[in-house]
Amino acid sequence: MRNAATGFVGAVVEAWAELRIHRTRVLLSLVGVAVAVCAITSVVGLGAVAEQAQREFSERGGGRPATLTISSFAPDTGMPAPYAETRDAYAEALDRYGVTYSSTVLYTGIRAQFPDGVRDVSLTVVDADYGTMHRVPVEQGRWFADADAARLAPALVVNEAFLVALGGVELAANPTVSLVGAQDTTAVVTGVVPDNYPEEGPTAYILLDAYERVAGPEEVALGQPSLEAWVPPEISDELSERLRTDIASALGDGVEVSVNRNDFAAFGEDPFLPIKLLVGGVAALVLLLGALGLVNISLVTVRQRIREIGVRRSFGATTGRVFFAVLMESVVATMAAGVVGVLAAVAIVKSPFVTDALGQGVVDLPPFPLDAAILGLAASLFVGALAGLLPAIVAVRVKVIDAIRY
Amino acid sequence: MSLVRLEGVTRTIPLPDAPPLTILTGVDLEVNAGDHISIVGRSGSGKSTLLNILGLLDAPTTGRILLGDTDVSTLSSAARDRARGRDIGFIFQQFNLLSGRSALENVMTPLLYASGRQFWRRSAIAAEMLDRVGLGHRLSTMPEKLSGGEQQRVAIARALVRSPRIILADEPTGALDVETGETVMGLLDEVARTAGSALVTITHDPHVAALAERHYRLDRGVLITTGAGAEVSA
Ligand SMILES: Nc1ncnc2c1ncn2[C@@H]1O[C@H](COP(=O)(O)OP(=O)(O)OP(=O)(O)O)[C@@H](O)[C@H]1O
Numbered sequence A: 001m002r003n004a005a006t007g008f009v010g011a012v013v014e015a016w017a018e019l020r021i022h023r024t025r026v027l028l029s030l031v032g033v034a035v036a037v038c039a040i041t042s043v044v045g046l047g048a049v050a051e052q053a054q055r056e057f058s059e060r061g062g063g064r065p066a067t068l069t070i071s072s073f074a075p076d077t078g079m080p081a082p083y084a085e086t087r088d089a090y091a092e093a094l095d096r097y098g099v100t101y102s103s104t105v106l107y108t109g110i111r112a113q114f115p116d117g118v119r120d121v122s123l124t125v126v127d128a129d130y131g132t133m134h135r136v137p138v139e140q141g142r143w144f145a146d147a148d149a150a151r152l153a154p155a156l157v158v159n160e161a162f163l164v165a166l167g168g169v170e171l172a173a174n175p176t177v178s179l180v181g182a183q184d185t186t187a188v189v190t191g192v193v194p195d196n197y198p199e200e201g202p203t204a205y206i207l208l209d210a211y212e213r214v215a216g217p218e219e220v221a222l223g224q225p226s227l228e229a230w231v232p233p234e235i236s237d238e239l240s241e242r243l244r245t246d247i248a249s250a251l252g253d254g255v256e257v258s259v260n261r262n263d264f265a266a267f268g269e270d271p272f273l274p275i276k277l278l279v280g281g282v283a284a285l286v287l288l289l290g291a292l293g294l295v296n297i298s299l300v301t302v303r304q305r306i307r308e309i310g311v312r313r314s315f316g317a318t319t320g321r322v323f324f325a326v327l328m329e330s331v332v333a334t335m336a337a338g339v340v341g342v343l344a345a346v347a348i349v350k351s352p353f354v355t356d357a358l359g360q361g362v363v364d365l366p367p368f369p370l371d372a373a374i375l376g377l378a379a380s381l382f383v384g385a386l387a388g389l390l391p392a393i394v395a396v397r398v399k400v401i402d403a404i405r406y
Numbered sequence B: 001m002s003l004v005r006l007e008g009v010t011r012t013i014p015l016p017d018a019p020p021l022t023i024l025t026g027v028d029l030e031v032n033a034g035d036h037i038s039i040v041g042r043s044g045s046g047k048s049t050l051l052n053i054l055g056l057l058d059a060p061t062t063g064r065i066l067l068g069d070t071d072v073s074t075l076s077s078a079a080r081d082r083a084r085g086r087d088i089g090f091i092f093q094q095f096n097l098l099s100g101r102s103a104l105e106n107v108m109t110p111l112l113y114a115s116g117r118q119f120w121r122r123s124a125i126a127a128e129m130l131d132r133v134g135l136g137h138r139l140s141t142m143p144e145k146l147s148g149g150e151q152q153r154v155a156i157a158r159a160l161v162r163s164p165r166i167i168l169a170d171e172p173t174g175a176l177d178v179e180t181g182e183t184v185m186g187l188l189d190e191v192a193r194t195a196g197s198a199l200v201t202i203t204h205d206p207h208v209a210a211l212a213e214r215h216y217r218l219d220r221g222v223l224i225t226t227g228a229g230a231e232v233s234a
């Protein structure tokens, strides 16, 4: 279709030349379109970054899909059984179903000796698998290995605030800290994770066995640790039920066992939806206003161009061609504005300021989402076509002989 | 075979509170390849209307227009537009150049509606055409900056750039002083002859009419032949 190609290219060439002539007016009306496209694209792009941040944050807290939390207690006696026994029962059940990743989780606290005195530290007691299950973002040093359980001086993975509290020492200097427990122990810092939020206090991870030696088994049992298991999401419901019955029968009468799924994917719901809708709605409004300005300008210029359209028709432009060329004026203009808007959005979303604020601690910062860019361009195309329709209809209705009469 | 033939063309215009206005009655006209025809007539006699019908811009109320051997009324409006672009070039009294576009862009305009080589090489073709009318050095000048005679030369280049078989000129010298008018008309006559295009000129000026070989007068809608040959050109 040679004619279709020349027809299309020709119409775009005409449209572009026309825009060049009215560039000041067109530019002004396009500012609104560019801003709106930028806003829409940014919202979608920022949404993706925020979602990834939220996701990683949730995974750090609730584990990756699907994470089952197993816990048990004896309501009658109220006396917690030694955790070692309970844990054996859990492990046996998990083994039966071939679950390979599991970790004790106990949120507790401990007192530690810092240069400026003794301070409380929030402590998460875990097994080595926890690092993988929660994507713990170790930025210096390393996460626990199984061998760490046997170390004489317990290993600690701490947050940055902890390191700062120690006097800003380097990890390479193998900093130690004295833990105040059943017996005082000197622990070695082997890994550092970022703070979860600004001004977070010192926190640390410690392996269960090490903690048991520091605090004593009774303290562990009193804390009622739970066990997390990472299982395939498809079978998580069925597996929870089986695990519950198996463990309940292993632990005997009077013990209640609960198995719950609590990773973020179990809840669904996009927490940013209301903000996205609000900003998206405002942007759509701005886009429509920009389009209205463009309609206005193109209508005025089309009226001024009736003679010109008549001349073009007398040199062989078909009505279809005139329609398309006038339509393309708006489309070419808004697409240009759209490209500018999308580029601006990329610059905004990828700017250090925004990534720092939104993507704080995000390990896998997603690239600028292609959907967002496509959405922005599609929106400008749509608005351009909408704005060009009316002037194009006016242009087609021009009567050639009236237009070229002087 | 003629390029265009009008057979019994009548044009009337319905008026709201009066009997219809008759502009043309029973016009027969044949334009052959390479013909140079002049049409004179008083103001309001229907010359422009006749030219618009010849140029497929207007349709006769009754009668036929044959383009080659095709009855134009059987063509779709798009096919008629394309045929006009391919076969006919217009020159207007008021030049009708597109403002804000350079001389080159103006001459390129008809090529935008062509296809193939004419479309893709439009800039070179237009530049060459402007050179032929003696404006090779004013390619990027805006029409507003050109004199009347230069503007009409740009319009001549534009009319000829697709090498149409027929050129229709409606009082091409009407907006020019006598001397410039003669120069421009001489140029038009010459480039049309070089290109082998037929030329139909409407004019008030006997000198302009004298350049043609077939002469017509339009009188109250009736087309009368007033002679052929070189006897008037003296
Ligand atoms: N659309 C129209 N509506 C009403 N009257 C019209 C229309 N078109 C042409 N006329 C009338 O028809 C007559 C012929 O018009 P036309 O433009 O063909 O004359 P002309 O010979 O070109 O005159 P001039 O030498 O002044 O250009 C004029 O009286 C004009 O007013």
Ligand SMILES: [Mg+2]
Residues within 6 Å of the ligand: B047, B048, B049, B170
């Ligand atoms: Mg006239």
